[in-house]
Amino acid sequence: MSRHRSRTIGDRSLAPETLMMGYGYDPALSEGSIKAPIFQTSTFVFRSAEDGKRFFEVAYGLREKDPEEALGLIYSRINNPNLEILEDRLAVWDGADKALVFSSGMAAISTTILALSRPNDVVVYTAPAYGGTEYLFDRILPRMGVTTVSVADVIPPRTNFTPISLAEEPGAALADVIENAAYLAKRKGGRLAAVYVETPANPTNKLIDLEATSAAIKALEQAEAPALLVDNTFLGPLWQNPLQHGADLVLYSLTKYVGGHSDLIAGACMGRADLMARVAEMRTICGTITDPHTAWLLMRSLETLHIRMERSQSNAMELVRRLRGHPKILEVLDAGGAESSPAQQAIFARQCTGAGSTFSLRLKGGEAEAFRMLNALQLFKLAVSLGGTESLVSHPSSTTHSDYSPEAKIQCGIGDNLVRLSVGIENVDDLYADLVQALEAI
Numbered sequence: 282m283s284r285h286r287s288r289t290i291g292d293r294s295l296a297p298e299t300l301m302m303g304y305g306y307d308p309a310l311s312e313g314s315i316k317a318p319i320f321q322t323s324t325f326v327f328r329s330a331e332d333g334k335r336f337f338e339v340a341y342g343l344r345e346k347d348p349e350e351a352l353g354l355i356y357s358r359i360n361n362p363n364l365e366i367l368e369d370r371l372a373v374w375d376g377a378d379k380a381l382v383f384s385s386g387m388a389a390i391s392t393t394i395l396a397l398s399r400p401n402d403v404v405v406y407t408a409p410a411y412g413g414t415e416y417l418f419d420r421i422l423p424r425m426g427v428t429t430v431s432v433a434d435v436i437p438p439r440t441n442f443t444p445i446s447l448a449e450e451p452g453a454a455l456a457d458v459i460e461n462a463a464y465l466a467k468r469k470g471g472r473l474a475a476v477y478v479e480t481p482a483n484p485t486n487k488l489i490d491l492e493a494t495s496a497a498i499k500a501l502e503q504a505e506a507p508a509l510l511v512d513n514t515f516l517g518p519l520w521q522n523p524l525q526h527g528a529d530l531v532l533y534s535l536t537k538y539v540g541g542h543s544d545l546i547a548g549a550c551m552g553r554a555d556l557m558a559r560v561a562e563m564r565t566i567c568g569t570i571t572d573p574h575t576a577w578l579l580m581r582s583l584e585t586l587h588i589r590m591e592r593s594q595s596n597a598m599e600l601v602r603r604l605r606g607h608p609k610i611l612e613v614l615d616a617g618g619a620e621s622s623p624a625q626q627a628i629f630a631r632q633c634t635g636a637g638s639t640f641s642l643r644l645k646g647g648e649a650e651a652f653r654m655l656n657a658l659q660l661f662k663l664a665v666s667l668g669g670t671e672s673l674v675s676h677p678s679s680t681t682h683s684d685y686s687p688e689a690k691i692q693c694g695i696g697d698n699l700v701r702l703s704v705g706i707e708n709v710d711d712l713y714a715d716l717v718q719a720l721e722a723i
């Protein structure tokens with residue numbers, strides 16, 4: 282194996298943060314440039330007609346790739362050196378066979394679902410999920426003959442839902458839904474194609490038990506088991522590795538922690554090789570790959586991913602510690618935190634190595650109090666999105682979740698008094714001072 286692909290020194294396996302500096306890139310191929318140049322090109326010149334033929338045989342699935350054969354460079358909708366290096370590095374963090382990068386988190390999610398489902402199939406998903414994801418499942422997939430069943434603590438606000446309460450024992454309820462969905466799929470002449478989980482949920486930080494979900498899938502009598510897909514945007518890849526807890530594919534909005542500088546939009550899907558081959562085919566045809574410049578920015582980001590995520594998490598945990606019990610705050614909602622149920626804390630202990638840096642505050646009062654706090658903040662910027670170097674604050678009830686019905690908001694715990702914080706890497710005492718003065722303004 283060539284030096285730039287080695288993941289060991291002697292018998293020592295190198296840590297992901299070490300591999301982010303050079304893995305998958307050979308400077309000798311680019312004039313010794315320490316960083317990979319941006320391969321800003323649409324197409325690639327074949328050395329011979331025979332090469333072109335061989336590359337296309339693999340790209341079109343006309344023959345299997347030899348084990349050591351790399352897919353030749355063809356065209357930047359199919360592959361590109363910046364994308365390939367980035368994908369190799371991303372796969373390292375989650376221990377995936379293969380990673381693919383997309384033009385947005387939604388491009389990754391929609392391309393993956395299209396790759397895995399057919400008319401008459403059923404897809405199960407957990408709610409609340411990211412707004413775009415819910416829209417895809419509730420409104421777009423049913424148009425294509427795919428039935429979607431949501432599992433929620435609440436009756437979700439949009440269409441096509443099956444009201445099932447997860448309040449008490451999330452794992453058990455989800456197992457029932459999975460079994461019923463497989464039965465429904467059989468009656469329709471299709472299959473249960475996928476179970477899609479977002480954990481922790483946004484903005485409540487509620488956790489779904491991945492091992493229990495995976496066990497429920499394995500218990501089904503279906504020729505091809507449905508794929509367990511996990512949106513790991515909130516905790517991954519540092520604080521949660523779903524592939525180690527039974528997931529088949531992991532999805533990311535790289536726009537958030539992985540990009541981390543609030544300056545790009547991108548997404549990823551990674552996991553089992555056989556499923557990734559189907560996702561790759563769909564990405565090539567839908568054209569949902571990202572561009573070389575964005576891929577280059579993401580490689581820059583990966584070099585500091587661990588220190589950014591560690592710092593923002595330690596800031597967030599310190600703020601959580603100081604804010605709990607504040608006279609203006611009813612509850613602090615951090616993943617698996619002290620105010621969550623014992624069942625939630627048990628899932629956290631099994632599945633997560635950290636709570637990340639996105640958490641919510643339930644304030645005393647309603648929208649007026651929340652707005653007074655939001656308008657008084659000076660360092661925390663009022664914006665949706667999360668996972669950047671700078672701290673952001675949002676009001677889900679009037680923005681990202683404003684299309685939920687009033688009843689659904691109440692049942693789901695997305696009240697007018699809820700504010701969500703995404704903590705960045707600033708000085709923690711400065712952030713605390715900002716929050717304290719804003720809480721005083723209520």
Ligand SMILES: *Cc1c(COP(=O)(O)O)cnc(C)c1O
Pocket residue numbers: 385386387388411413414479483512514515533534535536537546547548
């Ligand atoms: C932002 C986000 C997405 C969508 O990602 P885009 O990059 O905006 O397309 C999906 N899932 C979660 C959990 C997100 O936070």
